[in-house]
Amino acid sequence: MPELPEVETVRIGLSKFLPGKTIKHVWHDWPKSFPNAPADVQQFAVGAKIVLVARRAKVLLIELDTKYTLLIHLKMTGQLVFVSNKDRFGAGHPNDSLINNLPDKTTHVVLDFGDSKLFFNDQRKFGWVKLIPTLEVPNIDFFKKVGPEPLAADFTHTKFIERLRRRQKSNIKSVLLDQTIVAGIGNIYADESLFAACIHPETRVQNITDAQLKVLHKELIDILKLSIEKGGSTDKNYVNAEGKKGSYMSFAKVFRKENTPCQRCGDIIIKTRVAGRGTHICPTCQVKN
DNA sequence: CACTTGACCTGTCCGC
């Protein structure tokens, strides 16, 4: 679901459209989707101009010129879709694309810029939009705890290994999913990178060699970069800022590939449960040690 | 401290 490559793809899209736009009106219909609305929204968002769009971990940051920033987390089924008025045909048009039919029943927040709108859709309502003073953004609990960006230039294999070894007794998959160790990895890229590095997801970190972790570091970065290039993974809900799906799933080697042959050895990919998550493994390539 | 479970939600699928 939306992990680092998906959120980064949305950021790239929104960066093309949002800077310079002025928020004319904010609509929302579900308190938990926008917890500090409406009081602060009237004061610090309506009338504000968007300065820039950034990302940290799986969180999008839309900075406003009122010294406030909108933080957005898509969680599992969130979408952020930008629609320009001139691109719409109207509901019911033969071109039945998503953008012609928004808002729909999953839409919970709309930022209206007059000539265009940004729709926050979220089928399961786990995601949220928050308005926070820009200076306080680094001090929110999540950002104080979250680990380094895996695609940052200074994220060396040495740093990666040092951080993973803080959880020597845990299984490697739980550690990859732990946002305080490394930011941005979720279920898809944990499974894909562990397969690429030939590591069984239940292996304790202490039983994995530095050489293996160095391979995992390289494979993880390559996979995240490739996925961004392909516009992320669309399993069910995910779309980019223009309402379009990502194509990385067609490059995935194990995720949702259970009962199909492993591309490396021909054995059959299995689906099991590790760390409470659906987990995909090649039983021949990935052996516990 | 490591690890698991439940909560937050809705849609889909499977078995009866």
Next chain:
DNA sequence: TGCGGACAGGTCAAGT
């Protein structure tokens, strides 16, 4: 056809 239950998986809180 409908109905109950499992499942999907990001994050946090609470429990073992």
